[in-house]
Amino acid sequence: RSGEAGHGAPGMPPPAQRVTRGPKLIPGASVAGGRYRLLAAHGGSRGLVFWQALDIKLDREVALTFVDADQRAAQNAGEDGPQAILSRTLRLGRISSPGLARVLDVVRGSSGGIVVAEWTPGRSLREMAETRPSPIGAARAMASLAAATELTHRSGGALSIDHPDRVRISVAGDAVLAFPGTLADADVQSDVRGLGAMLYALMLARWPLGAPSNAITGAAAPSINVGGLRPADFTPAGVPVEPRAIRPEVPFEISAVAVRALEPHQGVRTAATLQHVLEQASVVDQKTEMLPSLRVGRAATPDGQSLADPGVRQVRSKRTLAMMAVLGTVIVLLLCLVGFWLANMLSGGGDSGPLSNQDLGFTTPATPSATYQxxxxxxxxxxxxxxxxxxxxxxxxxxxxxxxxxxxxxxxxxxxxxxxxxxxxxxxxxxxxxxxxxxxxxxxxxxxxxxxxxxxxxxxxxxxxxxxxxxxxxxxxxxxxxxxxxxxxxxxxxxxxxxxxxxxxxxxxxxxxxxxxxxxxxxxxxxxx
Incomplete structure (x- = not known):
């Protein structure tokens, strides 16, 4: 009879299994044993929930990615389960790049867990897209995220760039994957498509990919606005309308690489290719075409001037002074060379012929006809x-x-x-x-x-x-x-x-x-x- 003690009386149904409930995510709530206090929600994607929080122990802001916050996948121990997601994301802590928020810690729970990353001050991708940034500035911003993606792919990982809520624009004008969380279906091709979608959305405030399904519960997301962005318009061939057709000022290279990165089986296949094209495009005018830098709690000025932190301004001031010193030295050398040349010319250069017959360097020799067979x-x-x-x-x-x-x-x-x-x-x-x-x-x-x-x-x-x-x-x-x-x-x-x-x-x-x-x-x- 002792073998039946844990099962109740014969013929009686077993007791109902206790349902584990996750933490209630509201501003001011404490999570992870009181270590972090929630400040503001920042959306979510495919079973992940994104929050800005305060690390009470170290007195710093952090980005929290809740994996299976509702604890609906407690029995899922496969590659798409919460613990596997946490393990893959923890490996991103070895990647150091301006385009990826550094993973600081992973907190594991009975079912899900929390990814703790550095907080990225600035704006969300949707907020920046609504300001209609310059195409060159958008290209420069996305080049940083593409560089981080290429580093991750070289290390054998992936980023799951699948939703605009994941990406923020930093105070330096870089696009950053602010809420890391690598899902099971992440690979090189899906990340490249995600990069194309982020570039497209940043320029047009439209989302060119469908709403992703819930990777943890398997529930399909409705085909509506994604991260507050309206769906992109499509051509009769089923591809998104090129950015140049909507904003004629978009350079061809940037427009083409955004659309070709979205093609699933052709076009741009690596993050390195996309990074190279965007860096070449942004070289045209990096100084005046950067996305406006921001400080938390402030908006961009109407003329797009930088609102970088004082430390950033101080570094830029020192750099400007150094450049002015170099420029001044070059000008002095040029004046000395011009004076030397004039002195030689006035004192005679060894040619006693008339000036009309001397070659003073102001004319070019006659060239033959340019006709070419x-x-x-x-x-x-x-x-x-x-x-x-x-x-x-x-x-x-x-x-x-x-x-x-x-x-x-x-x-x-x-x-x-x-x-x-x-x-x-x-x-x-x-x-x-x-x-x-x-x-x-x-x-x-x-x-x-x-x-x-x-x-x-x-x-x-x-x-x-x-x-x-x-x-x-x-x-x-x-x-x-x-x-x-x-x-x-x-x-x-x-x-x-x-x-x-x-x-x-x-x-x-x-x-x-x-x-x-x-x-x-x-x-x-x-x-x-």
């Missing part, structure tokens, strides 16, 4: 070609938005105004396979030459024929290739087939330092007589 030798009978006029010309861009389509017709008629591409921070085909101009010629035209006038030396082009005015690139046929020089480049055509649509396809842009851009000021065509 392309790499293709002329076809037989092409010397006596006759000019043909294009009836129409448009910008052809099979991937992404066309560059400056309103300028296309400037290349016809010799106006000298011309057409130019956007400024890129990576060479083709990093984000685009290329771009070109599609010209419509009279039916039956047998081209002999295409003459391109351009200031962009080093640009590489292909001359292609097309069966339609809107083909895929694979439907076009290459009939000539050439590298452009500054000035006029004549490209000879070896093709006996008539052409109605001719594509001048740019495969490599001119290199201007760390930027890439090409321009075409005039196009002329000749055909067999």
């Amino acid at each position: 392309g790499t293709n030798p002329p076809a037989s009978g092409s010397v006596n070609g006759v000019p043909v006029s294009a009836s129409n010309i448009v910008v052809y861009s099979p991937k992404g938005t066309p560059d400056n389509p309103s300028e296309a017709r400037n290349v016809l008629g010799g106006s000298g105004v011309g057409w130019h591409t956007e400024t890129y921070f990576q060479q083709f085909p990093a984000l685009k396979p290329g771009i070109g101009l599609m010209a419509t010629l009279p039916s039956g035209t047998k081209l002999t030459t295409v003459t391109v006038t351009s200031p962009s030396a080093g640009t590489q082009v292909e001359i292609r024929t097309s069966p339609t005015d809107l083909p895929t690139l694979d439907q076009t046929t290459v009939i000539a290739r050439s590298a452009l020089r500054a000035g006029t480049t004549k490209i000879n055509i070896r093709n006996e087939q008539p052409a109605h649509y001719v594509l001048i396809w740019i495969t490599k842009l001119a290199n201007n330092g760390e930027q890439y851009q090409s321009a075409i000021t005039d196009l002329t065509f000749t055909a067999a007589a």
Whole structure:
């Protein structure tokens, strides 16, 4: 009978199992044995709850991520259970990066637990997005989070960048994963998609991904606003509308990388690629295009000036003084060199000829004509070609938005105004396979030459024929290739087939330092007589 003592009388139902209740999360409540006092709620995601709290023992603010705060997954000991989430997140404490709040501790409970991280003063991503920050500032901010993500991936971990409530913008203008908590389904690809979604949301205050499901309880979240952000608009193809279509001032590189990072099986595949593109884009004007820095309890000034802490201001002041000292030294050296040069010139430089015959360095030597013959030798009978006029010309861009389509017709008629591409921070085909101009010629035209006038030396082009005015690139046929020089480049055509649509396809842009851009000021065509 002793074996039945713990089960009650025979035939009686077993007593109801006691339900463990989690702490009541309200401002002012104490958790973790009275160590932390809750200050303000900051949303949550997929069974995680985010709070700002005060560490009473050390008198500092911290960020708390409650894992299974309602203690509904006490029996779940698998990879998606609370204890596994805490263990994965604890390993993030080895990552040191401005884009990741440092994990200080993990408090384990009977079911769930708490991730304790450094508090990130500033604004939530939604609050910053509502101020409509500059695209360059958004790129610079997200580059910090991308760098932290790349470091985590190299260490074999992941971040679960899946919800805007997780991310805050620091007083230095960096995007920070402020509430760490690595779920079971986190991997490299989902983090890259999350980075694209955060960049998209920061620029447009719209969320381009659906609401995530509850990873702990398995409950699906409704498809409504996510973290206070309205859902993004989608094209008929089912992809989010490009940021450039909504905010034309968004640079092409930033717009393209945001959309391509959202593509699940193609496009941007690593955080390192996204970080590189964003850092290159933000180099354009880091000083004036940073997100406005903030102090807790203050709003950004209307002109976007920094409200950094006094310590930050002091460091910047010292840096400014150092730069001014260096600049002053350079100016003094330049003045000395100019004075030395003038003294030598006035005292005679060894040339007794008249001044009109001396080279004083104010003029440049005469250069030969800039006309350049392309790499293709002329076809037989092409010397006596006759000019043909294009009836129409448009910008052809099979991937992404066309560059400056309103300028296309400037290349016809010799106006000298011309057409130019956007400024890129990576060479083709990093984000685009290329771009070109599609010209419509009279039916039956047998081209002999295409003459391109351009200031962009080093640009590489292909001359292609097309069966339609809107083909895929694979439907076009290459009939000539050439590298452009500054000035006029004549490209000879070896093709006996008539052409109605001719594509001048740019495969490599001119290199201007760390930027890439090409321009075409005039196009002329000749055909067999």
